[in-house]
Amino acid sequence: MDVVNMEMEHYHLVGIGAGPANLSLAALLHNNEKAPNLFIDQKQQFSWHDEQMLDGATLQVSIFKDLASLSDPTNRFTFLSYLHDQGRIYHFLNAQFAQVPRREFRNYLAWAAEKNENVIFGEKVLHINFNDAFIIKTNKRTITANNIAIGVGTQPWVPEFAKPHLGKENFHICEYLQKSSNLAGKRVAVVGGGQSGAEVxxxxxxRPFHERPSQICWISRRRNFSPIDDSTFTNDTFIPDYSNYFNQLPPSVRNKTIKENILTSDGISEHTLRAIYQKIYYSRFVDNDGRAIGLYPNRSVLDITPSKDIAGEWKLTLIHNDFPEQPEALEIDAVVWATGFSPASKDFLAPLKERLRSEGGEYVVDDDFAVQWDGPANRNIFMQNGVRGQRGLPDVNLSLNAWRAQRIVGRLLDKAQPKEQLSSFITWKGLKPDDVTESTVSSLIGFDTLKVMSNGR
Ligand SMILES: Cc1cc2nc3c(=O)[nH]c(=O)nc-3n(C[C@H](O)[C@H](O)[C@H](O)COP(=O)(O)OP(=O)(O)OC[C@H]3O[C@@H](n4cnc5c(N)ncnc54)[C@H](O)[C@@H]3O)c2cc1C
Structure with missing residues (x-):
């Protein structure tokens, strides 16, 4: 059993991982003397999907969804504060970006990590035990904490059959910038119909003429290359009010809702789709440059095998979802797997695993994102970006970072949660006969004269 040694450094909170989720919590806790805190990341230095920082890639959410603005607009780690600190606030305004460049947002996150002395890199958390306090063993030392916040994010995912063949010209998109420089003249397949696949x-x-692949294919399991739904009422499902509604639905309804709404988070930005379409138009009708461009939606990749006869050639076997009886084959020289990410390993929790409640592959959290466990009520394990099944699609993107972090701070400091922002225009809950009265409706949406009948009439 690990024991607490009085000489070990002790914190009120230790965060594991320093991606946007935990950086948001670090921002809200900065300079708070009641909650000494430390955030530890295994990377040598901050990065945020750096291998996918392609020219023209933009943030897919509003810039107000930064580390702090939505819960603490006066915080010194907002995006506005970054711009001001860098002396470029007028230039940013005058640049009139329709969407913020992803690289600029990455630089903002790096700035926030660097300016916050409680965030450190180059240290990996190996395992965590508990003996009155959490005992956190890293590859460098052992420290203790009253509470921990897990924000370890995701890791690259490729199908099992692809794993043995990964290498120089057959790689996951998380290695794109370093491995994509020698694709000139090659036949390249991009597998994956989300935003990342679209950007690649x-x-x-x-690419300019001399760097172009001779053939480019794009394969997607979805029926078409589908846009992200970024419309107004859809975005009302990315606010706290909806997250709370979603949380109290039965698990089967939550799963169904996630499947039905996947394009609200995993679809492709319209401007990217338009740019692709226009490039193909140019290639085929204006420049007539003879490149082979293949668009293959509605297919699943079943296998990849190296060619027996030609070194460096691969055979990609596909199945068309509407004609599954006839597998299709593509001969190619390189594959980029834009097949997404899965939750990162939380093996460091193994010593505590039996004490934590889990369901459907997730640790079960309460309203403040603390995992339900058999330990003392004033010792919490907060889970960031790890409960999509309980909190819905926003849990794994940037939308609710600042709000979730604020809930965690409230719990950590044992103070009442601040007043929530107004609820959605939409009534998510089922109405009971007495729920709707003239006064409740007018206070919700501010229409003094609206008359509503009860009993649904
Ligand atoms: C290319 C790309 C673009 C995206 N763009 C958007 C966007 O525009 N809008 C949006 O809302 N979402 C976007 N996302 C979703 C994205 O996953 C999240 O925005 C965000 O990165 C999740 O933050 P996180 O802190 O939970 O995890 P991560 O960013 O994955 O950070 C987790 C950190 O934990 C560290 N870690 C893991 N294990 C340990 C350990 N044992 N010890 C110490 N450290 C550890 C890792 O090194 C990592 O730095 C994008 C994703 C990708 C791939």
Whole structure:
């Protein structure tokens, strides 16, 4: 059993991981003397999907969804504060970006990590035990904490059959910038119909003449290359009010809702789709440059095998979802797997695992994102970006970072949660006969004259 040694450094909170989720918590706790805190990341230095920082890639959410603005607009780690600190606040305004460049947001996150002395890199958390306090063993030392916040994010995912063949010209998108420089003249397949796949396909289409692949195919399991739904009422499902509603639905309804709404988070930005379409138009009708461009939606990749006869050639076997009886084959020289990410390992929790409540592959959290466990009520394990099944699609993107972090701070400091922002225009809950009265409706949406009948009439 690990024991607490009085000489070990002790914190009120230790965060494992320093991606946007835990950086948001670090921002809200900065300079708070009641909650000494430390955030530890295994990377040598801050990065945020750096291998996918392609020219033209933009943030897919509003810039107000930064580390702090939505819960503490006066915080010194907001995006506005970054711009001001860098002396470029007028230039940013005058640049009139329709969407913020992803690289600029990455630089902002790096700035926030660097300016916060409680965030450190180059240290990996190996295991965590508990003996009145959490005992956190890293590859460098052992420290203790009253509470921990897990924000370890995701890791690259490729299908099992692809794993043995990964290498120089057959790689996951998380290695794109370092491995994509020698694709000139090659037949390249991009597998994956989300935003990342779209950006790579566009990048390959946009390369100057001497760097171009001779053939570019884009394969997606979805029926078409589908846009992200970024419309107003859809975005009302990315606010706290909806997250709370979603949380109290039965698990089967939550799962169904996630599947039905996947394009609200995993679809492709319209401007990227338009740019791709226009590139293909140019290639085929204006420049007539003879490149082979293949668009193959509605297919699943079943296998990849090296060619027996030609070194460096691969056979990609596909199945068309509407004609599954006839597998299709593509001969190619390189594959980029834009097949997404899965939750990162939390093996460091193994010593505590039996004490934590889990369901459907997730640790079960309460309203403040603390895992339900058999330990003391004033010792919490907060879970960031790890409960999509309980909190819905926003849990794994940037939308609710600042709000979730604020809830965690409230719990950590044992103070009442601040007043929530107004609820959605939409009534998510089922109405009971007495729920709707003239006064409740007018206070919700501010229409003094609205008359509503009870009993649904
Ligand atoms: C290319 C790309 C673009 C995206 N763009 C958007 C966007 O525009 N809008 C949006 O809302 N979402 C976007 N996302 C989703 C994205 O996953 C999240 O925005 C965000 O990165 C999740 O933050 P996180 O802190 O939970 O995890 P991560 O960013 O994955 O950070 C987790 C950190 O934990 C560290 N870690 C893991 N294990 C340990 C350990 N044992 N010890 C110490 N450290 C550890 C890792 O090194 C890592 O730095 C994008 C994703 C990708 C891939």
């Amino acid at each position: 396909f566009l990048d390959l289409l946009s």
